[in-house]
Amino acid sequence: MSAPVQKNLAIEGVRKKSGNRARNRLIMAMSCFIGIYAVIGGRLVYYAMQSGEDAGYSGPAVQNLASRPDIVDRNGEVLATDIKTFSLYAEPKRIVDPDETIELLSTVLPDLDWEATYRKLKGGAGFIWIKRGLTPKQQSQVMALGLPGVGFRTEKTRFYPGGPTASHILGLVNIDNQGIAGMEKYIDSQGLTDLQSTGLAAQESLEPVRLSIDLRVQHIVRDELVQALQRYRAIAAGAVVLNVKTGEVLAMGSVPDFDPNNPVNALDKDHLNRMSAGTYEMGSTIKSFTTAMALDAGATLKTVFDASRPLRFGRQTIRDFHGKGRPLTLTEVFLYSSNIGSGHEAQLVGVDGHRAFLKRMGLLDRMETELPEIARPVEPKVWKKVHSMTISFGHGMMTTPLQTAVGAAALMNGGKLIQPTFLPRTQEQAAQVAMQVVNPQVSEDMRYLYRLNANAQGGSGKRATVQGYRVGGKTGTAEKVVGGRYSKDVRFNAFVAAFPMDDPTYIVLTIVDEPKPEPGQAAATAGLNAAPMVANIIRRSASFLGVKPDFSQEAAPMLVSYDAAIND
Template sequence: MKANWIRRGKFRDSAASVEPAAHASAKGNIAFEGARKKSGNRARNRLIMAMSCFIGIYAIIGGRLVYYGMQGDEDGGSRGPAVQNLASRPDILDRNGEVLATDIKTASLFAEPRRIIDPDETIELLSTVLPDLDWEQTYRKLKSEAGFVWIKRGLTPRQQSQIMALGIPGVGFRTEKTRFYPGGPTASHILGLVNIDNQGIAGMEKYLDSQGLTDLQSTGLAFQQGLEPVRLSIDLRVQHVVRDELVQAMQRYRAIAAGAVVLNAKTGEVLAMASVPDFDPNNPVHALDKDRLNRMTAGTYEMGSTIKSFTTAMALDAGGATLQSKFDASRPLTIGRQTIRDFHGKGRVLTLPEVFIYSSNIGSAREADLVGIEGHRAFLKRMGLLDRMQTELPEVARPVEPKVWKKVHSITISFGHGMMTTPLQTAVGAAALMNGGKLIPPTFLPRSKEQADALAKQVIRPKTSEDMRYLYRLNAEVGSGKRAEVKGYRVGGKTGTAEKVVNGRYSKDVRFNAFLAAFPMDDPTYIVLTIIDEPKPEEGKASATAGLNAAPMVANIIRRSASFLGVKPDFRQETAPMLVSYEGND
């Protein structure tokens, strides 16, 4: 019994000992599985994190590549070493806000010689698009060890597209700033032009650089968005009219050149100025040709009988003459070896208005003799005709006068021979004759009447100006300026037919003609001066004097542009008294 109990007890003890062992084994298996699951989750998380990092990095790289690809047109070419972008220039506007010059973006072709496989093949391919490519110069560039060389600046979009299609290794494009002139040659001599690096080298473009633009560019502060547009005094509408009339006149009169200016007599503002032949600043291949000279400011000429305006004003202003004065023009005047004759002499005594409208050389010589040599030179200097003109344009010539004035010089200069000045200076001096006697320096920038008055110098008496206005109007009504008359606009003026010097002698067949006008004569606001170089007689006419060509040019300009200038026509009959009758002369 006891033994059975013991067996059962042992049995129980043995069973009890087995059960805990099995339980422990099950618990161990559960723990192992948990650890394995935990380790697997951690590895999976690490893998996911690594993949996420790689995806993020490649996404950033891809995004930046897309960004740079989209920015390629603005930043330049996608290859090649960094090249500093050209500095910006401000827009140039006319007085009404019309754009005369602006910056645009164009592509330029560069090469990396070290990456060029075959220079000969590269040049041959490029020449199919760029036929004017300099083979020898380009070959030297491509054979060099330079890292970067320019091949062609300022490509057209079509050229860029065609070169890209060639797929030439080692070449690329950069976007640069290029100056664009919407009007082409319309105002070329005023605006000037820039070089390949967008720097002003002539005209108002050069003036802008001299006023601090170059300093802004050198310090990197010249940005297109931060540069205020520069407004000029030019009226693009009037400028177009002036140039168009000059081109037509050159053809009509078979001349070698022509020019004109429209000047505000009260402010000195240049409203329009042109000289033809001219050039296209967008393609200035002919800009430096000698016949493309800006004759209005950079050329000096004997202005012929237009200078008699100043001779007559000088005699009136000095107090030695009045409108009632008389001068003996009955016979030629001899000074030393010089004999002074009239073109179509009247052979009698002339009143001062007759001297003016008949354009008498003898009468002008006697007017100068009233003042004397020193007084004559002093007057012309006071009128600004003997000194280099001060204005914004860099291209301004210095007048030419005798080194030592003698009586013969004073006499010949009185009727426009022996002294050379620029046409614009002549117009500026005439403005003083018309506006009450105030000499105002010319400007190509806007200027108010108050600003002009602060700069003005009183050079003749107001009474002299009043007399000169009368003579100008008289000459247009019954004198040599009749063909400059425009109904309703009360034009006045003076012709000038100057014989040009050929082989050291004055030629009777080669002329430089001019007409100096003002309007409206009851309150002269605008001066119009036209010049035409070596005109030929029109079909059916035997002569080519200023009254037959330069005067009609003035009439056409005034007729077409007066409304743009704000001058209203007045067709009421003017009843100003006439001092003389006119027999017909130029």
């Protein structure tokens, strides 16, 4: 074979050998890639099959980190805020010895439920909560145990610097930082829940929610309620301070209450918010509306009603607690709190007119405000004449104390009913939602009667007076139903007051449930307990409310005016 032919064969052999090598390398590379993707795909299939078992692992991650806006009072004082806490979780599949794990954890968390925790650890879930809301010290101690399969997540927890001071107003959040009561629940209903679900509720992007509450006045109110509960050995007490010109609630409290930082007793029936979520027969405070109704129907302060004998309806007889046994002017009916006179006032308008007036005053419908805990008033299904007579002096109809205060505000502010608010509201804004329910002259007459009742010698509200602040008001001592009958020894007392009476700006209403006589006292009527509570609240809070004392106006001119009104 010639040399050129041999050379060509050699070259061709080299080319075939190098081509085989390249092809083998390509096949190996492709095999590697296929293998890698096969492993990845296999793992994905595995995780997909395990997703149901490990669903709890990823559940709390976003929701529990959702922020809530701060809640502040009208002056910017913080009432509620978010703080970071630590929650302990476990991955049971990584825990070798559940018994040892629980035993070691219990040295740091002595209240740990052994049985429940053991069931969770043996249940085969991929993720379980062991305990939420640990303190930094507890977190540090658990970390020092060095337990495998146990870890922490940072969560947001609601903190209330004032503790129980405004608990019934602020309300509560649940373990996932969602509002479930009070203004916390209202805030969620205004779009916060939607922001949280989309992950847009970042702390830095949320503006504080400002309330109408004045923390200084709120503290005074609660302090007086706690003292009253002890002083009068009552089962409950409550109060509200309301701006009559705007409808703003400046303070509201009800005790027993709870600490929203540790709300273990928040759902106890004795800890409900009696001011807005409880309905009661408000006793003689309702005579404010009966008297205003008579004035609105055409009566005057000098109109005379025959209170010389009891009113009888079938087997029922209406008598006066301290009857005068003679005809009384409308002014005297109010001053002496005559049940008989109030019954005659109701007869001026008739049964239908009576109900229509109370409905117009907002006492028969569920109140509209931001607070979710609002009870619906209770009235007879069918009003009869006897119902009208008893309701005229505060029995036979139940409404909330807050509604009573709102209605009284309309009698003081020129006759305009303004639904209450727990958010700031100007007088201009209030004017847009106000409803004229009585004419201004009726309001002027009622201001006179309130002031007279707190200053006249026989007035039931004299213990509510505070020198320099021109206080007026009306007592209410209602017998409670025990065993289906009214008891003369078990009472629900109230006092509704306004001040300063020359230009009423605030309503203060107090309640005391089942008070007992103080040592040295034979009775426990509203004038002896609910009225002094009002005086204490006004005396301590008037300066914070911007009301300056005026000692130039004394009671004498009012008494002269009263004598002229009834004797002229």
